[in-house]
Amino acid sequence: MLFTCLSGLGALLLPCVTAQSTFTPARPPSLPLAVKSPYLSTWFPAGSDGGNGGYLPGQWPSFWTGQTTGWTGLIRVDGKTFTWMGAPANIEAASQVAYEYTSTRSIFTIHVDDKVSLTVTFLSPLTPDDLKRQSLTFSYVRAEVVSLDGAEHEVQLYTDISAEWVSGDVSAIAKWEYGKVDDIAYHRVYKQDQWEFGEVNDRAEWGSVYYATDAVNGTTSLSGADTHVRSAFVDNGTFEEAQDANFRAINDNWPVFAHAVELGSVGSSSTSTLFTIGLCQDSAIQFLGKDGLVVLPPLWKSYFADNLTALSFFHKDFETSSGLAYELDNKIADDSRAAAGEDYLILTTLAARQAFGAVQLVGTTDTPYVFLKEISSNGNTQTIDVIYPASPIFFYLNSEFVKLLLDPHFENQEAGHYPNKWAMHDLGAHYPNATGHTDGADEAMPIEECGNNIIMVLAYAQRSGNTDYLHQHYPILKQWAEYLVEDSLYPAEQLSTDDFAGHLANQTNLALKGMIGLEAMSRIATLVGESGDAQNFTDIAHKYIDQWMELGNNFSADPPHSILNYGNASTHGLLYNLYNDKLVSTNLVPASIYTQQSLYYPTVKETYGVPLDTRNRFWTKADWEVFCAAVASEETRDLFIGDLARWVGETTESRPFTDLYMTDDGRHPVDPWVDFKARPVVGGMFALLALQ
Ligand SMILES: *[C@@H]1O[C@H](CO)[C@@H](O)[C@H](O)[C@H]1NC(C)=O
Ligand SMILES: *[C@@H]1O[C@H](CO)[C@@H](O)[C@H](O)[C@H]1NC(C)=O
Ligand SMILES: *[C@@H]1O[C@H](CO)[C@@H](O)[C@H](O)[C@H]1NC(C)=O
Ligand SMILES: *[C@@H]1O[C@H](CO)[C@@H](O)[C@H](O)[C@H]1NC(C)=O
Ligand SMILES: *[C@@H]1O[C@H](CO)[C@@H](O)[C@H](O)[C@H]1NC(C)=O
Numbered sequence: 001m002l003f004t005c006l007s008g009l010g011a012l013l014l015p016c017v018t019a020q021s022t023f024t025p026a027r028p029p030s031l032p033l034a035v036k037s038p039y040l041s042t043w044f045p046a047g048s049d050g051g052n053g054g055y056l057p058g059q060w061p062s063f064w065t066g067q068t069t070g071w072t073g074l075i076r077v078d079g080k081t082f083t084w085m086g087a088p089a090n091i092e093a094a095s096q097v098a099y100e101y102t103s104t105r106s107i108f109t110i111h112v113d114d115k116v117s118l119t120v121t122f123l124s125p126l127t128p129d130d131l132k133r134q135s136l137t138f139s140y141v142r143a144e145v146v147s148l149d150g151a152e153h154e155v156q157l158y159t160d161i162s163a164e165w166v167s168g169d170v171s172a173i174a175k176w177e178y179g180k181v182d183d184i185a186y187h188r189v190y191k192q193d194q195w196e197f198g199e200v201n202d203r204a205e206w207g208s209v210y211y212a213t214d215a216v217n218g219t220t221s222l223s224g225a226d227t228h229v230r231s232a233f234v235d236n237g238t239f240e241e242a243q244d245a246n247f248r249a250i251n252d253n254w255p256v257f258a259h260a261v262e263l264g265s266v267g268s269s270s271t272s273t274l275f276t277i278g279l280c281q282d283s284a285i286q287f288l289g290k291d292g293l294v295v296l297p298p299l300w301k302s303y304f305a306d307n308l309t310a311l312s313f314f315h316k317d318f319e320t321s322s323g324l325a326y327e328l329d330n331k332i333a334d335d336s337r338a339a340a341g342e343d344y345l346i347l348t349t350l351a352a353r354q355a356f357g358a359v360q361l362v363g364t365t366d367t368p369y370v371f372l373k374e375i376s377s378n379g380n381t382q383t384i385d386v387i388y389p390a391s392p393i394f395f396y397l398n399s400e401f402v403k404l405l406l407d408p409h410f411e412n413q414e415a416g417h418y419p420n421k422w423a424m425h426d427l428g429a430h431y432p433n434a435t436g437h438t439d440g441a442d443e444a445m446p447i448e449e450c451g452n453n454i455i456m457v458l459a460y461a462q463r464s465g466n467t468d469y470l471h472q473h474y475p476i477l478k479q480w481a482e483y484l485v486e487d488s489l490y491p492a493e494q495l496s497t498d499d500f501a502g503h504l505a506n507q508t509n510l511a512l513k514g515m516i517g518l519e520a521m522s523r524i525a526t527l528v529g530e531s532g533d534a535q536n537f538t539d540i541a542h543k544y545i546d547q548w549m550e551l552g553n554n555f556s557a558d559p560p561h562s563i564l565n566y567g568n569a570s571t572h573g574l575l576y577n578l579y580n581d582k583l584v585s586t587n588l589v590p591a592s593i594y595t596q597q598s599l600y601y602p603t604v605k606e607t608y609g610v611p612l613d614t615r616n617r618f619w620t621k622a623d624w625e626v627f628c629a630a631v632a633s634e635e636t637r638d639l640f641i642g643d644l645a646r647w648v649g650e651t652t653e654s655r656p657f658t659d660l661y662m663t664d665d666g667r668h669p670v671d672p673w674v675d676f677k678a679r680p681v682v683g684g685m686f687a688l689l690a691l692q
């Protein structure tokens with residue numbers, strides 16, 4: 001919808017709003033801009049609680065934490081300058097008229113002075129079948145300009161980044177250099193005191209940030225104080241000075257790194273400019289594996305000789321990369337629509353970049369790994385009960401990612417670096433350190449992680465046909481299954497993945513994970529030819545599930561439902577572990593339970609969904625809602641998905657897609673305060689598609 005300024009009396013009644021933007025398919029809490037890895041994760045807060053509604057001109061982009069990553073866009077049309085991104089002082093904002101997101105893109109349409117239209121596309125490519133491309137921690141911005149009124153206009157385009165991109169501490173000293181390679185002009189910015197594997201406020205304190213564009217005639221580049229560099233552009237539309245050589249603190253006269261592009265006369269045929277932004281690090285992860293503690297490089301170093309070769313490949317790969325991105329966007333959109341309609345597409349397309357943006361390809365082409373950061377909840381490395389809820393997107397797009405995520409866990413635990421008989425929770429207390437838990441003092445979630453590992457391994461083998469993997473890891477998988485035999489009928493007091501809810505004994509949903517895990521282990525045993533084990537584990541699983549029927553459900557309630565924990569008959573909760581029975585086709589649980597839950601959930605739903613369980617009246621988990629939806633009746637599935645999609649568009653949150661929110665007011669929990677955001681578990685939005 002477009003509003004023009006009202007003159008006269010109207011202006012007294014209504015503020016002068018030049019334009020309002022459309023948002024398609026929804027206006028998410030935060031709009032992904034450059035979201036490609038745990039350390040390249042810049043967003044645009046949109047919700048009213050901290051954001052400006054989603055208007056690119058007029059507010060600074062920020063890292064997923066909310067810390068500003070200064071990123072500016074200006075455009076000069078017939079000598080007058082407007083802002084198209086960020087909030088630089090004293091420069092009028094252009095008018096955003098549309099925003100659209102796909103799985104890989106955020107696309108803004110901005111009108112400048114009613115003279116030209118500017119389309120800015122942020123593309124963070126996802127290439128799950130192409131590890132070389134996926135390994136690159138770069139992202140594109142493409143700006144396309146065309147006349148709006150048919151007349152020709154003189155246009156210059158400007159963009160800069162601030163040194164805020166290189167550290168979480170704005171008093172840190174930044175250094176920089178400007179150069180050209182393969183007809184590409186680039187700024188390199190980095191922290192003077194490189195701190196390998198160090199973080200401040202979740203930001204990487206090592207590596208180099210690059211901001212590049214084509215080195216064509218008329219393009220000039222300049223570093224210097226923000227106000228100085230921007231006013232040079234405002235005055236002249238181009239730079240004539242030398243680069244700033246005074247290395248200093250990020251917040252000391254805020255050095256920025258700019259490119260100004262002369263577009264000349266722009267009429268009815270459009271002209272476009274491409275920018276690349278990214279982060280290069282020589283080392284990515286410290287890992288305690290079979291050879292002891294090793295440093296793992298980012299995987300792109302196996303494909304490219306150095307930073308500049310990688311940068312050049314990425315920048316010149318735009319046509320191919322963009323084509324692949326369109327294919328992926330269309331696949332996800334078409335499959336989502338076919339699975340559950342337009343509302344479902346709102347969820348999957350918003351989740352895709354965020355899920356991949358929490359992982360990083362590392363190692364070498366001989367031994368690649370995928371490492372994952374448990375973003376925001378605690379920063380753990382390679383948390384199994386975060387990999388598990390995220391896994392549907394990987395099962396749907398390329399199940400090898402699940403193997404590459406589990407490999408480091410197998411390697412560490414099979415080398416004897418973990419003393420407990422159950423499976424480890426995570427590989428390190430803080431990313432990027434995967435130094436394990438040789439003392440066994442990780443956050444224990446024994447049934448959760450044993451079950452998750454066995455179920456994910458079977459799901460992977462079923463999709464990939466890789467039964468060697470089962471042979472290779474059979475002993476430890478069996479060890480974990482033996483733990484499930486011990487503990488999953490009457491689970492001892494322990495945490496489930498929903499650790500914010502605390503410890504509890506006899507959790508119905510957790511017991512179900514253990515039992516399906518045992519049936520999955522029986523299938524694994526069959527696949528490796530261990531028929532005695534196969535028979536034993538399936539016998540136990542069936543014996544347990546028969547008892548679980550009575551222990552874990554209240555059949556005399558109206559309507560009947562599963563309960564949170566045994567003997568606590570008036571409780572209820574999302575029975576999301578039922579999903580596993582379909583994911584690995586174990587068919588352990590009677591069909592009556594699926595029907596029962598489908599009929600029950602609508603009776604306890606609130607405004608924005610079904611609460612997680614009775615320990616908190618309103619809070620819920622978006623990932624678990626979609627797990628439930630995936631195995632529910634069509635009607636109940638659509639109820640879950642419809643409420644969640646509506647929440648995405650209506651919540652006042654401005655944090656990247658949270659998975660924990662209140663079903664009454666749509667906000668994150670305030671008492672107790674739990675502030676999940678940007679977590680990879682939104683890969684669980686793909687739960688329906690992982691079953692197909
Ligand atoms: C990782 O370990 C290194 C020491 O090897 C330490 O300096 C760094 O602070 C750790 N990183 C994080 C994020 O805890
Ligand atoms: C590439 O990045 C590494 C790590 O930041 C740095 O040591 C190296 O000097 C960079 N090389 C170039 C050419 O920028
Ligand atoms: C750039 O400008 C130079 C000097 O004006 C000219 O020789 C060259 O051909 C131009 N290159 C292109 C690609 O237009
Ligand atoms: C603008 O360009 C003129 C010459 O064309 C130059 O003298 C002046 O310094 C430039 N102004 C800025 C702010 O760069
Ligand atoms: C079945 O498995 C349990 C648990 O691992 C074990 O104690 C028992 O001996 C097994 N029985 C047979 C017949 O293999």
Ligand SMILES: *[C@@H]1O[C@H](CO)[C@@H](O)[C@H](O)[C@H]1NC(C)=O
Nearest residue numbers: 490491492493505506566567
């Ligand atoms: C678990 O449930 C069983 C059966 O109701 C009960 O006997 C047992 O005491 C419970 N365990 C705990 C730790 O509460």
Ligand SMILES: *[C@@H]1O[C@H](CO)[C@@H](O)[C@H](O)[C@H]1NC(C)=O
Nearest residue numbers: 554555556557558568569570
């Ligand atoms: C089942 O739930 C109903 C309603 O909450 C309750 O009255 C009843 O006591 C429960 N059944 C059992 C066996 O506890």
Ligand SMILES: *[C@@H]1O[C@H](CO)[C@@H](O)[C@H](O)[C@H]1NC(C)=O
Nearest residue numbers: 564565567568571613614615
């Ligand atoms: C029953 O569940 C509630 C949460 O809904 C919990 O606070 C309480 O401790 C449970 N009671 C028992 C006996 O397990």
